[in-house]
Amino acid sequence: MNTDIPALRLEGIVKTFPGVRALDGVSFTVQPGEVHALMGENGAGKSTLMKVLGGIYQPDEGQIFIAEEATVMTSPLHAKARGVVFIHQELSLADELSVAENIFLGELPRKSFGRVDWDKLFNDTNAILTTLNVGFDAQTRVGDLSIANQQMVEIARALTVDPRAVIFDEPTASLTDAEKVVLFDVIADLKSRGVGIIYISHRMEEIFKITDRISVLRDGQYRGTVKTSETDEDKVTQLMIGRSLDLSRSVSEHEVGKVALEVRGLSCGNLYNDVNFTVRRGEVVGFYGLVGAGRTEIAETIFGLRTPSTGTILLDGEEVRINSPIDAIRRGISLVPEDRKGQGLVLGMNCRDNMTLPQVDDMTAGPFVSDGAEVAIFDQYRDKLDIRTPGWRQLVGNLSGGNQQKIVIGKWLSMHPNVLIVDEPTRGIDVGSKSEIHNLIRDLAAQGYAVIVISSEMPEVLHVADRIIAMYHGRIMREFTAEEVTEDSLIQAISGIESDKVA
Amino acid sequence: MNKEILLKQGGIWAFILVELIFFTVAGNFLSTSDKSFMDFDNMLLLLKQSAPIGIIALGMTIVMINGNIDLSVGATFALSAIVLLDSMTWPFMKEMGDWSIPLAWAFALATGTVLGAINGLIVWKTGVDAFIVTLGSMLGFRGLVFMYNGEQPTSHLNWTLVDFAEAQFLGLHTATWFLLGAALLLWLLMTKTVHGRNAYAIGNNREAAVNAGIRVGPHFLINFMLIGFLASLSAVVFYSESGSVNPNDGMLYELWAITAVVLGGTKLTGGYGSIVSTLGGVIAIQLLRKGLGHIGADTETVNLVIGLILIAVLFLDKQLNRKGKEELKV
CATH class of the missing domain: 3.40.50.300 (P-loop containing nucleotide triphosphate hydrolases)
Incomplete structure (x- = not known):
């Protein structure tokens, strides 16, 4: 692949929603064979940008270039066909199906009368799995795999096309340190094949370990791109939040009790x-x-x-x-x-009701729940913990x-x-x-x-x-x-x- | 936030308004009768006719908010009706004269509550999905109905009871009062009490509710007992007036109730829904039936149209909600 032609280039992407300018002129370039970190606090516009890239949102202004060819993305499937593949934080796999069926979901090889060509399916899958060097085979049931291995299935799925750019969204969120090493090997392998990689993560040590350049978003604005080797965590943090963070260990000065x-x-x-x-x-x-x-x-x-x-x-x-x-x-x-989200919160309920859930039994006035007592508890802990929400009804x-x-x-x-x-x-x-x-x-x-x-x-x-x-x-x-x-x-x-x- | 609630809960009332306007206008051209559709007595009658399905739909709402479903309500309805009418013919009841009426009501209501408790206990103790459990009890309870009197109808007409059922207080029929009363009590239950709060939480995220120390089973049981009670209340209200029950009565009531609940915006997956919107869903369906009849459509056409509208409304709802969510995420 010619390294002079960027794998992916974004130019002046603007996306507004009623009342919010979610993306405000974002431009950056991903070279082939480069791991490019995209950083920013939650709400900085990373997800919106990815949705624009995947064709879920159309940008109001700006353009996407794949190998310098202006492209209008219409859907994630379309993006994939153009060589832009997403590995999402939340995996979307069918637990009951085999690894092979998951990888070729929607594009299963066929024989006459619509029958599945199982031999070809398993052979093709095993060929991809071999390049990833994983310890399971095409016929394994996905539900039996660890989260890390399920992620490998997602990556294998990306490799069924010849990708120009692969976007990893918080890929290590559910991985252990040992599993991360395997993932990083795979990323290094993709890199050596000349694939451009966008790596979204909150974890500094990963970013500094595996990326070549870092682009930072803040409040929907592009804050610049730096070479990873020429910067440090403090500088990146400052770019992201406009202030520096003290991550050193705070020694406890209080007495330890019984x-x-x-x-x-x-x-x-x-x-x-x-x-x-x-x-x-x-x-x-x-x-x-x-x-x-x-x-x-x-x-x-x-x-x-x-x-x-x-x-x-x-x-x-x-x-x-x-x-x-x-x-x-x-x-x-x-x-x-x-x-x-799965075990701690009732997402469809408001902030106050979630907070008082275990003790609402004790907060009644007559047969009814006492609104006042609940709001008092909520207010107290909102202030104490500095919870930022427009109000308890949110x-x-x-x-x-x-x-x-x-x-x-x-x-x-x-x-x-x-x-x-x-x-x-x-x-x-x-x-x-x-x-x-x-x-x-x-x-x-x-x-x-x-x-x-x-x-x-x-x-x-x-x-x-x-x-x-x-x-x-x-x-x-x-x-x-x-x-x-x-x-x-x-x-x-x-x-x-x-x-x-x-x- | 308020706008969001208005969009979600106001939808069904806007739909009712559209129906009223449409049938009034269309009625002017198509109706064979010279009475206008929006006739006051006609509307009062509509509320009364909404009551049997409506009372069951209210119960279905709380069960569905809780993340369950109850398919056995139609059979419970029929069995309670048989108990109501047959018990009044028992010798000791006959001797009591009109005092047998409250006792017969109590028998009928107890029947529904016990049947509901059976459903609730099975769902609680076995952990089997409520859909399967109540599918089984639907067949089982209907079996009990046929065991009672075979293919024969069960009849008993008590004129005091008929007078009570046909009475109008402040213009509204007895059945309407029961519908509105039940709606008010259930609305209070679901929005103001601990049980209601926990029922929503369980339906929305059962695991989080368990982790917050909520005992899931008892809430299931209470809601199944309530819907059983309401199914028999519906039977009591309806058969006090008609005085005769066929063993096939109440069939498909569970589906009509679910239709009304879903039309009112309650989620099949649980955790979201409202008693008031269900009331809207019930009225909307009854309006459709009456309205289509008013402009000369036959029953077959009515069912076809209701089915199509149900799907269309839910599709529209999905589109609106999806749009709302995208904006919220930003």
Whole structure:
């Protein structure tokens, strides 16, 4: 491919919606064989821009050029036919179908009388899978694959055409560090084939690891493109939000109190085994490990969503049985789940009703729910957590990820819990809100809450936790204090390397 | 926000207005009778005729908001009607004279409530989808109806009861009062109480509701008992006047009720809907039936047109909602 001709060029793209100028003259160029990061806070216009590229929206002004040929995109399918392929954050696969059927969905090879040519289908698919170097084959049922492997299926789907440009939208959101490495290899491979890549992500360390150039959007405006090698995180952050962020670890100065939660010899089938740990008041304990290491399952057990096969849970030194979330909530245990939209929020309800959901039973005046009491609670936690919403009537589904997460946290804080478990606190949340959530978690510990943070992001646990518990395959490998932990030792622990061999 | 609610909930009333105008104008040219369509008595009668399906549709609304569905209401309706009429012929009831009326009502209403509780308990305890459970109970309850009296109609006419059913208070018929009363109570239930709040939450996102410590099963049970109660209330209101029930009565009522509910904008997937809009949906359907009859269409044509309009309205609704969503995302 001729490297002088850009794979993709956007020129002066303008898109307005009633009352909002979502994109205001965005131009940038993606060269073949280049990984081009597109960054910006939530609401900066990244999604709108992608929809324009995919033909879901038509731009009011400006043009899209594919290999310097002006193109009007009419649909994602049309874009794909022109060599522009999207790998979305949310996967759209049919779980019950095989990998091959998913990859060639809508374009299955046929024989006479409309019969599917299964041999060709599986052979073609396996040929693509071989180039991706994945550990599953064409006939595997997609529902049986891990999220990371499902993403590989999406990527394989992109490779059925000869793509000029592939757009990755937050591809690592649900991946563990090990899985990311595989993804980055694939991206490097695409790059070497001369494909132009747009890489959308909030994660700085990824951006600096794999991209060549960075373009930044803020409030729908194009803020410029910089060479990754010639900039640093601070400069990019400043471009994105117009101020710099302090991401250094805030050392806790408050006293750590009594043990609030203790877990002894807890096991649950083959999910996790013989888990022991304590969490004190005023302390943040981080659980770090690969997806499937059993972290979420432990949290679900403590919250009463799973029944342990053996072991005991003690709250304030007293042994308790927790059979349901109702038991857990009554005993002051709260869970901010990892899937905010699926497990934490009722998206079709307004902010206030979501926040008071677990305690609305206790907020009645006669037979009816007391509006005043509810609004009072909402106002209190909106101010306390700095939730930005036009008002309590706003549907939660319309808020940004960061504000949604604050609603979930506020929901539990208003119940005055003893133990707060936060699973993946900043998944899919932009940089600015991310540090806000981190500070909030630190504050909660300072106020005397016992907090558990489960995270797949190493900077997050390093930043937020007083102690870090490293898990591997359902077992606690090692426990670190914030002072002694290093990135290397943490990675080794979660990869199953015994600590004595490390030392 | 307010504009959004107006767009979604005002739609059905705008549709009713269009119907009224259309049938009034069309009636001037096509109607064989010289009475105008918008005749006041005609409208009062329309409300009364809306009541049987309407009362069931109100119950269907709360069940559907909760994320379930109840296909057994037609059979519940018929069985409650049989209990109502037959119980008044039992010897000890006969001896009580007109005092047997409230008792017969209580029997009928209890029948519906118990049948609803059976549905609710099965859905709660087995976790089987409500569609399947109530499909089964629809057949089962209808079986009970036929076991009661075979193919024979069950009849008993009590003139005190007929007088009560035909009475008009402040111009509105007894049936209309029951419809409006039930609507008011259910509206309060769904918008002002904890049960209503939780029912919406469960229908919208069951997992999040469970994680918030809401016990899903009891809410299911309450709503199924309520729709059972309402199906029998509908039977009580209707058969107090007619005095005779055929074993096939109430068939397809579940589908008419669902039609009205969906026309009113309640989502089949749960979590969204309104009692008031269902009332609009019920009235809109009845207006269509009466209006088409007024301009000389026969029953077959009426059903065809209602079916087409249902699909057209929902298509329109989808287009409007999609547009609204795009703007909101920005």
